[in-house]
Amino acid sequence: MTKSEFLKSLCTSLHGLSDEDIKKSVDYYEEMIDDRMEDGKSEEEAVEGLGTIDEIKDNILEDIPITKIVKEKIKPKRTLKAWEIILLIIGSPVWIPVTAAMIIVALVLYLCFWIVILWLYACDFAVFFSGFASIFGAFVQNNGFNTGLFYAGSGIALVGVAILLFFGFTQIARGMIWVSKKIGLGIKRLFVGGKQK
Amino acid sequence: MENQMKRGLLDVCVLAAIKDEDSYGYQIVKDMSQYVEISESTLYPILRRLESSAMLNVRTAEHNGRLRKYYHITETGLERLQNFKDEWKELMQIYEFVTREEKNND
Numbered sequence: 001m002t003k004s005e006f007l008k009s010l011c012t013s014l015h016g017l018s019d020e021d022i023k024k025s026v027d028y029y030e031e032m033i034d035d036r037m038e039d040g041k042s043e044e045e046a047v048e049g050l051g052t053i054d055e056i057k058d059n060i061l062e063d064i065p066i067t068k069i070v071k072e073k074i075k076p077k078r079t080l081k082a083w084e085i086i087l088l089i090i091g092s093p094v095w096i097p098v099t100a101a102m103i104i105v106a107l108v109l110y111l112c113f114w115i116v117i118l119w120l121y122a123c124d125f126a127v128f129f130s131g132f133a134s135i136f137g138a139f140v141q142n143n144g145f146n147t148g149l150f151y152a153g154s155g156i157a158l159v160g161v162a163i164l165l166f167f168g169f170t171q172i173a174r175g176m177i178w179v180s181k182k183i184g185l186g187i188k189r190l191f192v193g194g195k196q197k
Numbered sequence: 198m199e200n201q202m203k204r205g206l207l208d209v210c211v212l213a214a215i216k217d218e219d220s221y222g223y224q225i226v227k228d229m230s231q232y233v234e235i236s237e238s239t240l241y242p243i244l245r246r247l248e249s250s251a252m253l254n255v256r257t258a259e260h261n262g263r264l265r266k267y268y269h270i271t272e273t274g275l276e277r278l279q280n281f282k283d284e285w286k287e288l289m290q291i292y293e294f295v296t297r298e299e300k301n302n303d
Contacts, residue, residue: 035223
């Protein structure tokens with residue numbers, strides 16, 4: 001791939017970001033290719049060494065907040081004509097509730113995500129606490145030695161289970177955060193990028 | 198190494214690469230790659246992050262008939278570097294303590 005082909009397809013793949021963001025990225029990679037060539041690499045080598053366009057795109061997207069990308073997507077590309085503004089006002093009983101609903105759904109999904117994590121740890125705490133209470137109960141009950149032994153034994157087992165679960169749940173929580181990051185990147189990809197030729 | 202930690206460390210490395218004199222992207226990658234693995238495309242988001250948190254500022258200068266961006270460290274950036282050094286001094290002492298026994302056994 002030549003330098004101009006590379007920069008052109010980078011530009012296409014970032015379509016949807018603000019003009020400023022695109023220009024900054026393209027300028028940066030152009031400078032990199034020029035510097036690499038000045039260092040003695042051929043044009044081909046200089047471009048190849050930068051990695052694939054998709055990798056570069058993901059790197060750029062990762063640091064741009066999703067809200068900025070969405071805002072850029074819905075921002076009109078030119079000033080609105082009078083009749084368009086009137087249409088927007090007339091249509092407002094429809095599009096305002098719909099947009100609000102979409103934002104709320106997104107917020108709820110986000111909240112659900114953290115609630116699941118909170119729930120996992122709450123469960124773990126409940127198991128731990130009941131084990132603890134059972135051990136305590138072994139000493140305060142007055143149904144004889146055997147019952148006490150049973151209480152204490154099951155209490156210790158529960159505490160053990162809770163400790164094991166804690167590690168398991170931490171892994172699950174980590175996995176979920178990882179997945180949510182990937183989903184975030186996926187959503188950003190939906191908004192950004194034109195068709196590759 | 199934890200991803201988050203590595204990210205933070207790379208930020209500091211970039212600041213260190215420009216602390217004595219202004220540098221440009223390709224030079225930063227070259228200087229850093231002797232010590233850590235970094236590519237041009239990983240450097241890009243770091244530079245932007247550091248710029249938006251005012252740890253460095255950018256100026257454009259002409260070089261060989263084209264434009265090149267030079268990165269200059271700010272006061273905030275220098276403070277960040279100092280904090281890093283202080284934090285690690287503490288960590289190194291802990292490391293010293295943790296590995297103390299092993300050394301005595303050798």
